[in-house]
Amino acid sequence: MQLALPRSYFATFLNLFRSQDADKRKKLKNAVAHIIGENPSNLRLYQLALRHSSASRETVIVGFRESNERLEYLGDAVLGMVIAEFLFKKYPYKDEGFLTEIRSRIVNREMLNGISRKIGLDRLIEYDGARTKSLPARTSMYGDALEALVGAIYLDKGFRFTRRFILKNLLSHYDIDSLVQNNANxxxxxxxxxxxxxxxxxxxxxxxxxxxxxxxxxxxxxxxxxxxxxxxxxxxxxxxxxxxxxxxxxxxxx
Amino acid sequence: MQLALPRSYFATFLNLFRSQDADKRKKLKNAVAHIIGENPSNLRLYQLALRHSSASRETVIVGFRESNERLEYLGDAVLGMVIAEFLFKKYPYKDEGFLTEIRSRIVNREMLNGISRKIGLDRLIEYDGARTKSLPARTSMYGDALEALVGAIYLDKGFRFTRRFILKNLLSHYDIDSLVQNNANxxxxxxxxxxxxxxxxxxxxxxxxxxxxxxxxxxxxxxxxxxxxxxxxxxxxxxxxxxxxxxxxxxxxx
Missing domain, CATH: 3.30.160.20 (Double Stranded RNA Binding Domain)
Structure with missing residues (x-):
């Protein structure tokens, strides 16, 4: 037997809040699925990847606020490695100086910002507009979120999936040959x-x-x-x- | 019907040379198997990983000499990524600045030189003693070869195997906690x-x-x-x- 208690205003409000939250999560899930080509298993990772430091949140650990910066560190390493292998195989007769140079052009912040916008990541980033206004951080916000996304995908889906995502969904936006020729002077x-x-x-x-x-x-x-x-x-x-x-x-x- | 030709001195010499070569390959194969814990599938990769630039060889491409430098570039990226993930998971409440700092202490050239010697890689390196004498390159030769080995393992055995090798066979030689505490001043x-x-x-x-x-x-x-x-x-x-x-x-x- 269940007790039929009158719903309090508070409970009504909480439910409304919850359903808004669920709605938001559903939207994010769809957006991420659209970008990575598969349903995310652990949505929380992607929420974190899209949280700029201006919108960082407190954690149970005093003094440790959570934003996408740790995932960016991880994603940067994954991206760097996959691109290292890609160039190693694409240019079997080029020396390591060349490979290093071309890689740095590919992961250049401006480039990553551009790709981030192209795949629609810019519209998903959570940030504090008042805090980031005209700050230099804002200029790298999109590229940083892209690296953090790579970190999240790696933790969520593993190496093979992430490698394929980088090669198919990110590198496809580059014109590598012109990058090689173009000596950004x-x-x-x-x-x-x-x-x-x-x-x-x-x-x-x-x-x-x-x-x-x-x-x-x-x-x-x-x-x-x-x-x-x-x-x-x-x-x-x-x-x-x-x-x-x-x-x-x-x-x-x- | 086979022609029975008298063996020329040249052929005898060639056979001797070939059997010495085969013997050398067998020794290298065993040494690599001992280090990585499995028989190498493509021994050539490991031969290249152990060839210092002072012993570089000409290739069919004019002006392109082959040594372990390209594999070092690849291995550096693989090592960096695996260690990035290791630290990310080991220190869930540390910021990216801390993780970056500790990683750079782990892949520090001195450290890698030491590990390279510990696993016996130093005795396998092919180099030109006359050319490397008292040159700075020699001081990093062991660590460079270790990175190149990681690159070779990755190409030969794939990501999962390489990741396990780094975590079990390389990181086990570190005292991470003391690395964290030790502020190399x-x-x-x-x-x-x-x-x-x-x-x-x-x-x-x-x-x-x-x-x-x-x-x-x-x-x-x-x-x-x-x-x-x-x-x-x-x-x-x-x-x-x-x-x-x-x-x-x-x-x-x-």
Whole structure:
């Protein structure tokens, strides 16, 4: 026998809240299924992957707030590995310097931001608009969420599934051949910036190491006689490019 | 009907050479089986993984010499990913900065050199002694070969096998808890070096970026008023440590 108690206002409200929540979860589940091509098994992982640090939540552990940053760390490693293997096999006669360079162009933040938008991840991210307004973090929010998504898929579906997802659903958005040819010339972009701003910019090679088989150079960007950024590479030109790229990032952030 | 030709000296020599070669392959096969716990399917991958760049060989592609460097690139990515996952699961309440830091301590070149020797990989490496003598490359030769071995195992045996190999056969040599506690203090080691050598060393924070949730600092080491190395980290202290670590590496290489 069941007791027929009058429903309290509180219970009504709670049910309404619950059904809204269930509705939201259902929507997210469908959206994730659409993106990854299979129903998620553990939806909580994807909820976390889409939670930007501005919307981080408290946990049972004092001082530890939860957002997608840990999953981003994991996804970054998974993505890096799958792309490493992809390039290793695609270019059997290219050296490791080339492979490293092309990989870094593929996982470049701008690129990841673009892919994230293309697969519709940007509309699913949970963030605090007031907190992220005009902050540099916002510019990488989409790419970060994409890496976190990869981490979530890996934990939810395992390696083979994630590898296939990366190769089929993410790399398909790239034109790898043009990425290889396109030498994003950061050095000339930096020089143009300096001319525009009336600053003096200098490129110094401050260190080199290695032997006859392998060399690494470290280049430093000096702006108005102040060291500003450094970068390394397996040739002087690469080192300068890397330093110029970092300098442009720092200037963007300011 | 077979022709019975007298064996030429050349053929005798060739047979001797071939049987020596077969003997060598058998020895390598056993040694690899002992290390990875299963017979290698494609021995050629392991031969390549153990070939240092000083002993690189010509290929059909003009200008492309083959050594373990490409496999090292692949193995580095596989190792990084497996350790990323291991730490992610071992420390569910630690942030990504902590996980990144501990991972970099685990895949630190010195550490990998040590593990490489522990599993007996150092005795299997093919290198040109005359070329590598007193070169900095030699100091990382063992760790590099270990990464290349991981790459070879991945291509030969797949992900699951490689993951288990890393967790059971490599990570077992680490004392992770003491790695976490042990703050390898590169900054004080660098200061000691400077005092010994009568040099003046300075640590500058030359840039910072980020927002209230995430910051990144870039520290620069200045030795006798000359910029020498930079490093980045999610706190000023981490950035200084990273820069000091790089400076010590550069000093080692000189």
């Amino acid at each position: 950061f050095k000339s972009r930096l020089i143009e910036w300096a001319q525009r701003e009336g600053k003096e910019v200098r490129f110094d090679i401050i260190a080199e190491k290695g032997n006859s088989h392998y060399r690494e150079f470290i280049a430093q960007i000096v702006i108005n006689e102040e060291p500003f950024a450094t970068g390394s590479g397996y040739s002087k030109k690469k080192a300068e490019q890397s330093a110029a790229e970092k300098a442009l990032e720092l200037l963007d952030a300011k | 590169f900054k004080s080691r660098l200061i000691e070096w400077a005092q010994r050598e009568g040099k003046e060393v300075r640590f500058d924070i030359i840039a910072e970026k980020g927002n209230s949730h995430y910051r990144e600092f870039i520290a620069q080491i200045v030795i006798n008023e000359e910029p020498f190395a930079t490093g980045s980290g999610y706190s000023k202290k981490k950035a200084e440590q990273s820069a000091a670590e790089k400076a010590l590496e550069l000093l080692d290489a000189k």
